[in-house]
Amino acid sequence: MKTIQLFAAFMGIVLLASCYAKKQDKTITKEKDSYTLSDTMAHMIKIDAVQLCDVNEELELSGEVSYDENKVVKIYPRSSGQVLQSPFSLGDKVEAGQVLAVIKSADVAGNYADVSSAEADIAIAKRQMENGEALYKNGIASEREYEVAKEDYRKALAERQKINAQIQINGGSGATASGTYTLTAPTSGYIVEKKVNGGDFIRPDMGDNLFTISDLKDVWVWANVYEADIAKVREGTDVQVKTLAYPDKIYPGKIDKISQVLDPNNKALKVRIRLDNADMMLKPQMFATVVVTNPLNEQALCVSTKALIQQNGKTYVVVYNNDHDMKIAEVNVLKTVGDKTYLNSGLAPGQKVITQNEIFIFQQLAGD
Template identity: 50%
Template sequence: MKRELITCLSALVLLTSCEHKKEEVAQKKSVCITDSLAKEIRIDTAKTTGMQDELTLSGEVSFDDNRVVKVFPFSSGQVTDVRVSLGDRVSKGQVLAIMRSADVAGSYTDLSATNADLSIAKRQLAQTEYLYKNGISSERDYTEAKENYNKAQAANRKIQEQLSINGHGSTSASGQYIIKAPESGYIVEKAVTAGSFIRNDNAASMFTISDMKDVWIWANVFESDIAKVKNGYAAKVTTLAYPGKVFKGKVNEVSSVLDPDNKVMKVKITLPNPGMLLKPEMFTSVIISNNEPTQSVTVPASSIIFNDSKNFVVIYQSKCSMEVREVNVIKTVDNVSYISSGLKAGEMLISKNQLLLYDALTEE
């Protein structure tokens, strides 16, 4: 009985050995690359590189706060006319809106009164100076006349400066107040319409002007991805408006707190805006790229063959010496696959039309 059992085990081992030999023969069967096929394939070399990662985020275009001019009125009143619309290109000195202001009218009334006071004080000073020099008036009277003249002059100058704050010719005695563009650019914010009342305690600007040469992208990062985004990481921005066009920038700022409403962290991406294509409030898709310190064997993603829930590559040694090998793919980023096992740096593999050779090497 024992002898029969040993005989059976020996036969099983022999059968298993034969099966393994059959697999090796199938794996290493004689397949050669012809001269015509050599022109259709591409041979690449596995390399060791830093592992790259990508994170896709949603974002929104905003103007660069460091390159804007906010237009505030210096007096209260009612807006009678608005000459520009949101998105308009304006030039420095261009009229943006017109107001009727009781404050402006009052300032001209004050200016008229101070002009009269100044004229009177000037005449009194001249008369007192004449009398003082001829010994008729006292030094005290002369000093008092000079002080009255200086006060009248200061009061007059104050009103003139108030009227000139918005530029020469922007106000009139009838109370008209003209708001002009202090710089050239685009109207990116507009908070007034004809008929609007501007109060003295109004802290909001009437217009915001930006040159739009650079823009900001505010992207949303979920809590689970916060560790994947840092200052200086490269960013690629795409929009629905320009399919296929990629805008490149960098992460410029990472918020220290989460948004209390939607529980996301905001990151700011700064990028140039050639042709003024990107507009404020435009939705974007953002891909953040970074190089991790971890090293990994990398191959072109095109070299990977996916079959039967496994990944394979065709290893090239010579025209008549190739083999199919299973590899473990960690991830694929930008047409590069990162390999954790099954391949060593320096080994050559076929990355174009390798499926033809894979079929020839694995067919039974």
């Protein structure tokens, strides 16, 4: 008796599972004979035509936004010293001529001390020359003595000129007798690199730039291509660039340079994309995704990816003939590339499919 009861319970479970499966699969096996769109619903759908398209392959690369290194100005220190002040911060906009840093330099102070000595030497040499000229004209001194006095005067003048040139080299036009000099922006733009702050010391052996200025109207995106994908990228190929900051905005560009060596750190090849940045939305160091599209010299039926409906492991679309004639069609997907899906079968060129509110129409036709 107990065995019979267990068998009956088992058969009941099987029957329930069978009914549930049939209910879940009714969108596939049973479709309403007709469904008419209301006037309101007719304005809430979008329709797209099935086309025969060239099949493309997409390659997605990770990258980073950088400034255009051909359109930057790097500012170096003129001489060693201590930074007294640096009013601008990284990312600030500066105008040509604005002071980026004030630096106190022992070299500049020493040059001005040398100028004072040179001025005293000139005054002495000038008096000696004038005395020598008077003595020569009165026949007291020889011509050679007079010429020596003139030569000493010329040397004193040359020495002062040399020291003034050193001041221009070590401190520039903004140098002062107190030993300070200024670094100014040679062009307008944005500070994309800053390596010093007030109080920092600039060593004599420091050969690095202190500031970098770029107008950022054009930027570069450097993307990584791993070894298996190197054959899929070529100079001149169109790409689309997306950023985390603006996920809905697509920047069109082209690959304009491919490195010839792999990066030793990540074993990837670097490719460069130049982008117009007139709206100034792209900032250096932003992460970017670069989508490279390559044609495969093949053709297949294609529809908008928005038209696809997934149900019970299968893919469907709603075929639209008119507001009174719509039906569900199962399709076999070849591949999806972005907003376009390629099909192996299920539709014919020229057929129309619904791409907005298609799920609602699907449910109505399926009898849900």
